[in-house]
Structures are given as structure tokens and as C-alpha cells.
Amino acid sequence: MTDRPQRRPPPKITASYVENASLHYLERFASSRANLRRVLMRKVERSLAHHGGEAAEAAQVVDEVIAKLARLGYLDDQAYAETKARSLHRRGGSLRIIRATLAAKGVEAEAAVAALTSLRDAQADPDLAAAIALARRRRLGPFRRPELRADARAKDLAALGRAGFAWEICRAVVEADSPEALEDLCVR
DSSP states (O other): OOOOOOOOOOOOOOHHHHHHHHHHHHHHOOOOHHHHHHHHHHHHHHHHHHHOOOHHHHHHHHHHHHHHHHHHTSOOHHHHHHHHHHHHHHTTOOHHHHHHHHHHTTOOHHHHHHHHHHHHHHOSOHHHHHHHHHHHHHTOGGGSOGGGTTTTHHHHHHHHHHTTOOHHHHHHHHTOSSHHHHHHHHHO
8 A cells, every 4th residue: 555645734824824815716716705704714724723723813814804805806795696696597597596506605695685686687587598598508398309308308397397497487498399489488
């Protein structure tokens, strides 16, 4: 059996380390304040387990860095919520799934409601548009090969139902005659 190389010990928690780790994370991912705090607190826990120290002091450092980044405009929960909601909607996420995803990412309820309201303002029926996008992406209903449609009807309905869409929307999408008929549904 070969010996594994030793892992490098986690760095000690300092304000500059937390700020650099935050900026590095935000370069790669969009994030809400609560989600960034969760990521940083995992780093803090690893560091404190190795080096020791006070968790309350480290949490205060994390909170100060998050407040500083928010002041500088690097963290904006409202903008994050709107961007995430639009992205999930384009991929076929129902409003219910979008709301749950935003809550899981730590977005406050007011920001989530505002993001969902902007989706509703942009389209007459955002759930129908998202269901059509999901059906197109996963080749469900009228996007499936015609000879396979009848056998896959129950599977297609179940897939859309699991994605958080109402029964009426699932039926309308799966039972549409063609992709063009779905576009006509969206226009109404």
C-alpha cells in the first residue's frame, strides 16, 4: 500500500485570509451573503480544528468581511436572486423550484419574492414557458420522436410533475400536438 501525501494544514484565520478567500470564491461563483458565510464558516471550522481558537472571534471576522464586500458591491442578494431566478427559469425551473433554490442559497424572502415577481412581469405564464423549456431540453412530449410519444406519456408527465409544475401545465405540454402548438400556448 502506498502512503498518501500529507494534506497541507489549513491556514490560520485572519481578516486578510478571509477576505482573500471570499474574493477568490466570488471570482468563480455568484453568491448570496448567507451562502458565502456558509462557505467561509466551513473554512473557519477546519482551521479551528487544526490550530484552535475562538469560534466567536472567527465568526465576527467573517461577518465583518461579508459586510465590507456588501458595501463595496461584491455581494448583492437582490441582484443574485434575480440572476439565479432567470437562469433557473431559462433551464426549465418552475417558480416553486426557483423559490426553494433561492431559500436554500440563503436569499431572504423579500429578495426572492421580488425576483419571482420580475419573472411574472416579464411573461404572462412563466411556469408554462419554463415547462416548455424543460420539455425541449429533455425531449419530452412533442419534442420526443412521434413513435415513442404514446409509450412515454406517463414518464413525461411524471418528469414535469417532479420538476414542480402544476398538473394542468404538465398535461398541456405533454399533450400538445407539436412544438409549434406549445409556442401558440405561450403567446395566449
